[in-house]
Amino acid sequence: DTAVSQTPKYLVTQMGNDKSIKCEQNLGHDTMYWYKQDSKKFLKIMFSYNNKELIINETVPNRFSPKSPDKAHLNLHINSLELGDSAVYFCASSQGRNSPLHFGNGTRLTVT
Amino acid sequence: AQRVTQPEKLLSVFKGAPVELKCNYSYSGSPELFWYVQYSRQRLQLLLRHISRESIKGFTADLNKGETSFHLKKPFAQEEDSAMYYCALRAYSGGGADGLTFGKGTHLIIQP
Numbered sequence: 001d002t003a004v005s006q007t008p009k010y011l012v013t014q015m016g017n018d019k020s021i022k023c024e025q026n027l028g029h030d031t032m033y034w035y036k037q038d039s040k041k042f043l044k045i046m047f048s049y050n051n052k053e054l055i056i057n058e059t060v061p062n063r064f065s066p067k068s069p070d071k072a073h074l075n076l077h078i079n080s081l082e083l084g085d086s087a088v089y090f091c092a093s094s095q096g097r098n099s100p101l102h103f104g105n106g107t108r109l110t111v112t
Numbered sequence: 113a114q115r116v117t118q119p120e121k122l123l124s125v126f127k128g129a130p131v132e133l134k135c136n137y138s139y140s141g142s143p144e145l146f147w148y149v150q151y152s153r154q155r156l157q158l159l160l161r162h163i164s165r166e167s168i169k170g171f172t173a174d175l176n177k178g179e180t181s182f183h184l185k186k187p188f189a190q191e192e193d194s195a196m197y198y199c200a201l202r203a204y205s206g207g208g209a210d211g212l213t214f215g216k217g218t219h220l221i222i223q224p
Contacts (some may be wrong), residue, residue: 004155033211041219043156047210056211090156095153100146101212103156
């Protein structure tokens with residue numbers, strides 16, 4: 001009955017590979033987000049989708065491409081992984097602008 | 113653009129002592145402010161939102177618009193309060209869903 005679930009929990013891969021992180025929410029929320037938490041624990045928004053439409057796209061390399069097949073899912077695909085991509089990626093959801101964000105457990109990505 | 117500042121990267125207090133985690137914000141509009149907590153290797157969880165004016169786990173936070181602050185307080189710290197605490201601001205724009213802007217976090221350590 002997890003509200004926001006991400007898979008995988010851990011992802012270890014080599015530089016240059018392409019990988020995806022999946023996120024699903026069963027809260028009926030219409031807005032989903034991806035946040036990156038770096039090694040210093042700093043959280044920064046990457047993308048926001050509202051009803052499958054891209055709303056926020058912060059300064060993120062083009063190698064990162066979010067995909068929202070429906071409003072319950074927001075997947076993150078990363079091409080040509082680099083060492084600096086190593087971080088914990090959190091998915092979150094909310095009901096528009098009036099509710100708090102609910103976060104997933106995070107995906108710890110390690111690029112070697 | 114909005115900004116959230118948490119001046120203390122690390123705060124250590126003894127069990128039973130009062131705790132105050134500082135948060136200041138910069139935003140030209142009327143903000144909505146939150147405190148999120150992240151226990152070791154867990155997801156971020158909502159602790160408080162200023163519009164609720166509630167006390168969760170003994171924590172309270174009051175929005176002071178004059179000082180642009182939203183400090184988190186607890187009169188008597190407990191060991192289980194040890195965690196990372198993030199202050200966050202939601203800004204409103206005409207574009208629809210807005211993500212949260214997070215401060216850099218304060219690592220709270222409660223010593224026995």
